[in-house]
Amino acid sequence: MAQATSLNEIVVIEDGSITLPQGYKAGGMHCGIKRKRLDLGYIVSEVPATVAGVYTTNIFQAAPLVVTQESIAKENKTQAILVNSGNANACTGEQGIADALAMQKGFANELGIPEHLVAVTSTGVIGELLPMDKIETGIKQILQKEYENEENFKQAILTTDTCTKEIAVQFTIDGKKVSIGGTAKGSGMIHPNMATMLGFVTTDAHINHDDLLFALREVTNTTFNMITVDGDTSTNDMVLVMANGLAENNQLTKEHPEWDVFKQGLKMVSESLAKKIARDGEGATKLVEVQVDGAFSLEAARAVGKSIISSNLVKTAIYGTDPNWGRIVTAIGYSGVPVKPNAIKVSIGPFTVFENGLPSQFIEEEVKEYLELENVKLIVELDQGDFSATAWGCDLTYDYVKINASYRT
Amino acid sequence: MAQATSLNEIVVIEDGSITLPQGYKAGGMHCGIKRKRLDLGYIVSEVPATVAGVYTTNIFQAAPLVVTQESIAKENKTQAILVNSGNANACTGEQGIADALAMQKGFANELGIPEHLVAVTSTGVIGELLPMDKIETGIKQILQKEYENEENFKQAILTTDTCTKEIAVQFTIDGKKVSIGGTAKGSGMIHPNMATMLGFVTTDAHINHDDLLFALREVTNTTFNMITVDGDTSTNDMVLVMANGLAENNQLTKEHPEWDVFKQGLKMVSESLAKKIARDGEGATKLVEVQVDGAFSLEAARAVGKSIISSNLVKTAIYGTDPNWGRIVTAIGYSGVPVKPNAIKVSIGPFTVFENGLPSQFIEEEVKEYLELENVKLIVELDQGDFSATAWGCDLTYDYVKINASYRT
Structure with missing residues (x-):
């Protein structure tokens, strides 16, 4: 102790x-x-x-x-x-x-x-x-x-x-x-x-x-x-x-x-x-946290968070330290929650990457550097209400495939 | 022509x-x-x-x-x-x-x-x-x-x-x-x-x-x-x-x-x-077909098929030519469809691998050999009705990760 x-x-x-x-x-x-x-x-x-x-x-x-x-x-x-x-x-x-x-x-x-x-x-x-x-x-x-x-x-x-x-x-x-x-x-x-x-x-x-x-x-x-x-x-x-x-x-x-x-x-x-x-997800190199704010219900906040954290494309992008906000936005878009595309703000750590329906001005190298950290946070503001949720996951790596193409679970 | x-x-x-x-x-x-x-x-x-x-x-x-x-x-x-x-x-x-x-x-x-x-x-x-x-x-x-x-x-x-x-x-x-x-x-x-x-x-x-x-x-x-x-x-x-x-x-x-x-x-x-x-899925080496028969509705048949074909664990197992019927059964179990576990039959190509709630007797090497084919078919019989559906997908490979950790989509 x-x-x-x-x-x-x-x-x-x-x-x-x-x-x-x-x-x-x-x-x-x-x-x-x-x-x-x-x-x-x-x-x-x-x-x-x-x-x-x-x-x-x-x-x-x-x-x-x-x-x-x-x-x-x-x-x-x-x-x-x-x-x-x-x-x-x-x-x-x-x-x-x-x-x-x-x-x-x-x-x-x-x-x-x-x-x-x-x-x-x-x-x-x-x-x-x-x-x-x-x-x-x-x-x-x-x-x-x-x-x-x-x-x-x-x-x-x-x-x-x-x-x-x-x-x-x-x-x-x-x-x-x-x-x-x-x-x-x-x-x-x-x-x-x-x-x-x-x-x-x-x-x-x-x-x-x-x-x-x-x-x-x-x-x-x-x-x-x-x-x-x-x-x-x-x-x-x-x-x-x-x-x-x-x-x-x-x-x-x-x-x-x-x-x-x-x-x-x-x-x-x-x-x-x-x-x-x-x-400790199989093959993971990072902990990814997705915080969703401004949802019109708790279910909506959770659904958006889970949609992002579950996206293979988001997970591989994070593995590749690629500030690929397009994949995050896409995952929000198919979450099933009726979001307002132009109201959404997406941040990767301290960097706003998407706002008012458009990519923000950000310095790619700075965001890449942030994504090299072991703990990565994505923040989504939906601007539809007061509900928040947080979801956690990890990146998707070669080792995930390796472990699961050979380990019998 | x-x-x-x-x-x-x-x-x-x-x-x-x-x-x-x-x-x-x-x-x-x-x-x-x-x-x-x-x-x-x-x-x-x-x-x-x-x-x-x-x-x-x-x-x-x-x-x-x-x-x-x-x-x-x-x-x-x-x-x-x-x-x-x-x-x-x-x-x-x-x-x-x-x-x-x-x-x-x-x-x-x-x-x-x-x-x-x-x-x-x-x-x-x-x-x-x-x-x-x-x-x-x-x-x-x-x-x-x-x-x-x-x-x-x-x-x-x-x-x-x-x-x-x-x-x-x-x-x-x-x-x-x-x-x-x-x-x-x-x-x-x-x-x-x-x-x-x-x-x-x-x-x-x-x-x-x-x-x-x-x-x-x-x-x-x-x-x-x-x-x-x-x-x-x-x-x-x-x-x-x-x-x-x-x-x-x-x-x-x-x-x-x-x-x-x-x-x-x-x-x-x-x-x-x-x-x-x-x-031609990114990084894929195989076409995987999932046929679901005996569902109580068309929606149920499709949901079970999509659940299996979308499972990263099923996809990596197929890449690794692992007759891992457990992952198939698991994906059926979380599809949201109220299936009857003991009524389900699962086949990998011509080989029955799961029946009456239990793994079937099959020769592992034979099924592995089948999974080495470029076109792999999984068949699920739910025994709850007359509806069928087919879903298609591919295996999940190192190259999927490689392509998506570097390509900006």
Whole structure:
């Protein structure tokens, strides 16, 4: 835990993650699904935690998502999460469901807790059955002390990711210190409405279930659902928030005077993870942020932002540091939002490139130089209202093609 | 005109194109917009032709599209088309409109016909003003005999295309020989609902305007609007059909006993051009065809087809000859169509790869070998009804990134 920076009373704890909140431990190991890298991980809370989840909108929901949702529905509690990478257990039929249930049961037995308190999830190749012998052997060993390590968990959930993704924040509720920590994976098959993405958020806040779910859904819409890498929405996406109450604050609800502090903390964690996923998009060299202002509705602002951030032509232009505002304008034009072409202003970083229906006077070399930065921001002013939205993505590079022409997801 | 092959009484005339129908001439030249390649072209009919057009759905319609649509609206007639490549005259404000009008007026003067009988269109870079001095000099020379050549026209409309695209068919209506010829350009910024694509179709059929427009719209929905290269819908797309009546058949209407022959001929021309555009997608090495059967509606069949053909992950897998049915199934799952996962059958060419919610037994090497072909077909059976649709696209390759990280469109 290095130095901390503060924002609205919410402090970011550097290097903090899912075990910063009280009462959580995490671990990971190599059980043999992947060749070498870690592929099985867990988070366990000392006590059953209130849980809320959001899941992929893809009609082909993977088996563990079905099992986890049904389990959570029983009492909105989860005490443990078991994750494997390297195999998504998706499109695996009845055997897939049986395998997800077996993972759940196996880990519940090791912990001595009811099965429905274990959430299971998987990420990796679609359509292959899980190697259950390896997983079951792994489950029997994974709670050993040598595997207990937050870093191991963060490693064990990765697929084509090039780095782990984590953040933690702290703030005060009812005078009690409350922490929220999170980690996520996701690199390809990433698109709004839940990416191929797993997000795990822990908190020691004491919070009402319905309000936690409300907060998670609201926050997801402005964070995880506003990122795209390649426009593909996966079968396995899920974000789970566990809240075990060990901070001993009075129960948070929407009526609690410090509700907004909690929601802001959850948003900071989610936005940070979402941006890290976008930046780590397959083959990406840059994080691209698109800010849309002046829309006549929130939906319109989001639609314009997503249209731009999803455009292969915009993404390749940014990779090529080409100030190609024409492609940005084109993407606005096919977003489906009835914009007013002559009212729109487009900026690349501090440089206005399009205004009053015409390209602006700008010095090409200056904008090219800006586009060489690792974090690039596009700003669109629609001048039709007061709604704003931000979307995040990355550039489209040779390496994206390389990774996806050879990696079997 | 080499040998001919016949289909339902409709004969494909090999090497035929826009000047096969009676009364059309075409030409092209280098006027100086591009460095070396031809960049200005025309089609002229001996007599005013009934005309029908379909145009981009992008809100930012380029200036020539505005001018051409207004001109055609006057009496649904066009006698000449003037096209430049290298500059799209899009996002160019009032000066862009003035330039498009000047192109129209200049060419009408050379031909000695009313201005509204000249359609103008442009393709190329967005947001730069046309070099009108070069274009006006070109217009004064382009009708010279040395530039009159159908091949020149086909060259003059290209941008990142690697080849010209043409087809012609002949059939009989009322005992009269009727021809339809077509050429098109398009390689990047290609997506359903009019790609960055120009299509020019000529026919000597005598046909009622409203019925011609009806036929064009219907045919466009199953051909030009079912291709994608990169999901970007351009500002300049347009398909124009000119029908000059010189075949002297009785006027075609939907009630004419041979209406279906004409419509089928128009569809053959449009489908052939659409497939050639998809195959020539930027960086593409393959034409990919997705056939969707058993949908509960035509819209559902099209949505599933477009979802698959637009998936970057499916496109990179095909480039890598990876029988990655999981990505196909995923794309079906996020198409927005309420499919039944366990009812779906997916085939890659002759090989069934997914059925009853599970991967099929197939020999990976056999499917890989099939995917090495230049024409790849994916077949999806949804088992929900009787509607079918076909979509065309291409693979996503290193060269797509290369072309678009450096070429300014």
